[in-house]
Amino acid sequence: MASSPAQASADSLRSHPAFVQFWFARICSGFGFQMLSVAVGWQIYAITGRALDLGLIGLVQFFPSVMLALPAGHVADQFERRRIVMLGQIVDMLAIAVLAAITLMRLTHETMILALVFVIGVAKAFEFPALQSMLPALVPSPILPRAMAASASAGQAAMILGPAVGGLLYVAGPGTVYSVCALLYLVAVVLMARLRYEQAQPRREPATLKTLFAGVHFIRHRPDVLGVISLDLFAVLLGGATALLPIFARDILHTGPWGLGLLRAAPAVGALLMSLWLARHSMERRVGPIMFASVAGFGVATLVFAVSKVLWLSLAALFALGALDMVSMVIRGALVQLDTPDDMRGRVSAVNAIFINTSNQLGEFESGLLAAWVGAVNATVIGGIGTLVVVGLWMAMFPTLRRRQSLRADVPQEPAGAEATL
Template identity: 45%
Template sequence: MTEPSQDAVPSARALLKERDYLVFWGSRWTGSFASQIQSVAMGWHMYALARETRSVEESAFLVGMIGLAAFLPVFLLTLPAGEAADRYDRKKVLLLCLTGEIASVLILAIATLNGQASVTLLLVIAALFGASRAFFAPANTALGPMLVPRKLLPRAIAWNSLAWQSASIAGPAAGGILVGFSPQAAYFTTFSLYLLAGLFIVAIRKNAKPDVQPGSRWALMKEGLAYVWRQKIVFGAISLDLFAVLLGGATALLPVFARDILHVGPQGFGILRAAPAIGATAVALWLAANPIRAKAGSFMFAGVAVFGAATIVFGLSRSLWLSVAALAVLGGADMLSVFIRQTLVQLVTPDAMRGRVAAVSSVFIGASNELGEFESGVVARFLGPAGAAVFGGVGALMVTALWARLFPDLRKADRLE
């Protein structure tokens, strides 16, 4: 038997020949950049408005409420969103979602410009944004694998993560600078970037309509849920991410740390927001060139454990640069676990079910991120911001140990093939 050729493991340069994937990547980066600026602006804006009349703890709670407002639509719309991504042209779904995001951020920009922004308006816009993202995430996740050969999928997933993480470096830094001038400057910039992301989607030439499976919409939704439950590696991977990040979501409290603990203002806030993405991008670049070939499950659990430990260090720090270092380590560790989870899920899922499985995964991610912001705000109300961060880090470590015991097959997962 002959040894497999080097072509069996295609190089990252092979992606450069996939024209539609490059356009898709451009849309992914631009849209991610816009959402990061919007997130920074809304978090800072909410905290600034709340602090006019409320205490630090009450204002931190309201910042967390943005996460809850964004998560609830994701939770309620998950099943129909996944079914839509497996039934309709995925490009058209993405364009409709971007239209909703453009409209919501434009409303917020005009209201802020006219001095009509309020806590209530920010919460409403967060909910509208969450409804749009509920449909955007599964369609976006399911479209990517349609644009590359299967043998390139692990590298494409790494580069997809790189798009998100590099935008997560530039976005918070740009957002911090923009809100330093005015929140409306950040909102109008976000509006322009969403428009550009939509133009990239329009430029994709390949067919983006999936092969629709027979059965009613409700039957297809149940089929997606059943698939995730049966595939214990898939269920274990996405639920690990859910509970670890749900408890360890210290980044939701960064406006509080920047203003009232580290005293570094909006520019320092931008640096803090960029720090996790700096670490994540470094790991994503390494993974894009050197995909994990063995002991994938062990690497994933190690990444979540380091994430929890770095969160504790961040909560205890009173130095800007120690906080930045802890956040960078936190981001790199999270990138490692996310990359392995996404690769496992997408490799074992057939294309006809990718939208539904991605929708289930997205609600878990939404719960870990947006609902994690709410959890951090609630805990901060009772333990203070630093206590909430330490509490979350300890919780993430406990979840890691428990999941390693509950999902032994996930822990023993070896090759990402």
């Protein structure tokens, strides 16, 4: 970790064994979770036949992710983050093992399944800020964006392939899927237990309202951090076209379930390919303009999807939407981590998690509500235009972010009054 910035820029992520272990652990837990999601949904619906219970699966995960975010961020800044992630994954593994056991013994009940999913949701709430805060300690800061892109590629690969693998294994029964998921989490736990990296000794502080809300206070007084986090909130809130894909597939593009599957996969494929590209190429200049341009492109892609009447153009728009979102996500994530001191990263990541979870859930609700009022096409057009309006407002409200040249705060930025060109 003592390499110079110039050396680090040319560094390969593979030359950092701790990050490689972290990446493989992320792959294993990501695949396990995506396979678990498929199996739980199928099993719950097979038992009850009620659509409401499918909604409850999301609710029992969303509730702890929001309610426990601030305490989880405080814990991530007080204790060794690797141990927090490892303990969370152990809880995940044990809960999934119990799911496998009760399924194989034919003792399943929807209440038991939802209770175990809730336990997993609690563990995930503590894992997320600790996991996010670990990355800056695994690689030198100049290649942190590449590391974040590589980490994101693991998540995107799991999102694309995990449900398909889980669906194939479900042919042998949900117990088989849960058993494989538990084994994947066991591998992730072993990799995390063997991971070695340098972390500053945490400064222990009692849990008070001041320490719990320290992340909120920090973000309020850092315009660039506030700008990127709030930009993500409102852009996702307004641009939630993916929630309406079933309507577009059936009523507008006149395709069947296979077409809907392609539409759902297109953003993830775009995001995966872009993350692989970003993992090999450093973004060292004009990061502010690039971020705003990518979010604006996200809005334009949403508009193209809204007005498209042919499947190939809709797929291309969703592919571009996913790729552009990945660019802005990597820049936003790296900027937040690099602008935040290590002893605050857990709490700031926790606040960011609240924004992410809220925008995703409320974005789907907003899209559905608006579509019920004005139709799916008009709702998506409004979302795309709203995203472009937000970009314009944020560029005016956060001028230092608009002029930001480097992800690292210690690098001289463009002086006030000068404008960066794309």
